[in-house]
Amino acid sequence: MSLPSAPPLSTTPTLLTPGPVPLHPEVQAALALDMIHHRTPEFDAILARVLRQLSRVFETQQPVMALSSTGSGGMEALLVNTLSPGDLVLSVDSGKFGERWAEMAKNFGARVETLKVDWGHAVKVGEVAGFLKQNPETKAVLCQACETSTGTLHPIRELGELIHHTEALFLVDGITAVGALPLPMDQWHIDGLVGGSQKAFMLPTGMSFVSLSKKAWQAQKRARMPRFYFDLQKELAANQKGETYFSSNVTLIRALDISLRWILDQCGLQEHLLSIERRAVFTRRYAHEMGLQIFTQAPSNSLTAIRVPEGIDGQALRLRLEEKYRVTVMGGQDQLKGKVLRIGHMGYLPWHNLQKFFDALPQAISELSPQWRSPRDLDSLRLEMQGFTHHA
Numbered sequence: 221m222s223l224p225s226a227p228p229l230s231t232t233p234t235l236l237t238p239g240p241v242p243l244h245p246e247v248q249a250a251l252a253l254d255m256i257h258h259r260t261p262e263f264d265a266i267l268a269r270v271l272r273q274l275s276r277v278f279e280t281q282q283p284v285m286a287l288s289s290t291g292s293g294g295m296e297a298l299l300v301n302t303l304s305p306g307d308l309v310l311s312v313d314s315g316k317f318g319e320r321w322a323e324m325a326k327n328f329g330a331r332v333e334t335l336k337v338d339w340g341h342a343v344k345v346g347e348v349a350g351f352l353k354q355n356p357e358t359k360a361v362l363c364q365a366c367e368t369s370t371g372t373l374h375p376i377r378e379l380g381e382l383i384h385h386t387e388a389l390f391l392v393d394g395i396t397a398v399g400a401l402p403l404p405m406d407q408w409h410i411d412g413l414v415g416g417s418q419k420a421f422m423l424p425t426g427m428s429f430v431s432l433s434k435k436a437w438q439a440q441k442r443a444r445m446p447r448f449y450f451d452l453q454k455e456l457a458a459n460q461k462g463e464t465y466f467s468s469n470v471t472l473i474r475a476l477d478i479s480l481r482w483i484l485d486q487c488g489l490q491e492h493l494l495s496i497e498r499r500a501v502f503t504r505r506y507a508h509e510m511g512l513q514i515f516t517q518a519p520s521n522s523l524t525a526i527r528v529p530e531g532i533d534g535q536a537l538r539l540r541l542e543e544k545y546r547v548t549v550m551g552g553q554d555q556l557k558g559k560v561l562r563i564g565h566m567g568y569l570p571w572h573n574l575q576k577f578f579d580a581l582p583q584a585i586s587e588l589s590p591q592w593r594s595p596r597d598l599d600s601l602r603l604e605m606q607g608f609t610h611h612a
């Protein structure tokens with residue numbers, strides 16, 4: 221019997237979504253290596269190196285733990301390790317992921333107050349300050365660094381300054397931020413931070429990375445939310461013995477070793493973040509030249525949500541880009557369904573892949589809406605893009 225084979229590469233659309241993201245060729249090669257056991261000196265060395273390097277990306281003196289779960293598992297780990305049922309939690313809800321985290325905290329018995337923020341707006345630090353002043357018993361504030369459903373960046377540094385002076389913990393979902401934007405955990409007083417493999421870490425889906433501050437480890441001793449798989453104290457104890465609490469995700473950890481080397485050594489963290497910023501800045505400029513609007517008031521560099529022009533069905537546009545032009549971007553969810561395209565700037569993204577999208581977009585729009593014209597000539601921007609180096 222023969223196994224079904226993968227479609228030929230030429231038919232795979234270019235992936236430009238905010239997770240999953242395209243993989244570096246060396247990461248792909250690492251994923252195809254022979255399996256090894258996780259109790260081997262060879263794997264021990266990789267695990268030790270990866271855990272050390274993760275702390276450099278998180279910019280923390282604290283240990284970072286690598287969990288076999290999608291990002292949402294890491295979000296759960298932060299909650300159940302720091303909180304108890306009945307604890308008052310303020311949850312910033314500015315989109316799909318904020319909604320999810322509040323829901324999760326409720327399920328584990330927290331008393332959740334949601335701070336609703338209009339989609340496409342950043343949370344106002346003053347509102348969080350007001351809440352904490354009136355509710356000094358608040359145990360944690362939950363916030364996305366980047367709310368991926370709208371492409372919005374929240375003022376994490378300012379929130380950290382504020383929350384640091386209170387009893388509350390500051391838990392941050394950095395799944396489309398840590399490794400993609402400046403988010404130094406220690407310097408910005410973040411107490412719990414989670415990253416995800418298929419977003420900024422440029423890997424397939426399946427791992428989350430979490431770290432707790434000293435203040436959060438203190439809270440861990442008192443936290444009584446039920447936990448078993450995501451017991452970070454046990455995970456840390458295993459890591460200190462050179463192991464993971466459960467079977468190690470050998471395949472993804474080996475691949476992570478490659479992507480961390482790429483981020484930290486090949487590029488250097490600052491340069492890596494800058495390259496993502498350049499893609500974001502260029503995308504916003506291009507959209508602007510095309511007369512299109514960016515959805516959010518506070519755009520994040522990890523992805524751009526572009527408003528679909530009036531009268532065009534965004535879902536049809538997304539589909540056309542994929543089927544005819546072989547470029548996959550994301551549409552919007554819920555209230556943004558059919559109204560935005562979301563383009564990811566994380567992952568292994570040579571400029572010619574972005575160029576494919578920028579060439580296709582005006583064409584696909586005019587096919588759906590023949591009277592549509594770009595208000596400006598796009599040739600000079602296209603030329604500029606051709607001058608960009610391979611991955612810059």
Ligand SMILES: *Cc1c(COP(=O)(O)O)cnc(C)c1O
Binds near residue numbers: 293317366395396
């Ligand atoms: C993708 C994402 C998640 C959820 O990650 P899963 O890996 O799908 O569990 C959570 N938060 C944000 C901000 C994300 O972008």
